[in-house]
Amino acid sequence: MLVYLFRFLLVLVFLRLLFRFIGGLFRGYRQAEPVSGGARGVPLVRDRVCNTFLPEERALRAVIAGREEFFCSAACRDRALADASVSKSLAGARDLPPHSTH
């Protein structure tokens, strides 16, 4: 009878260890999931200034000439904005009569 009790306790301890092991596996899996999901599930956008691809959620957005564009940093965004304003002012200067600006 004591032997059965001992075996029963042994099985309990074993099961508890097993569940803890499985629980640890699941917890580890759940912790790892968002990282891998973030790496493959997120759409990538291209920064045309430095030609870099980056996750859309981490990109800076700016609407340039009516189009939404994405940038890796404020520096790239500012450069694109500066380019856009330069080309716009050039286009504007071309439209103006030559004698009106001096």
Ligand SMILES: [Zn+2]
């Ligand atoms: Zn960039």
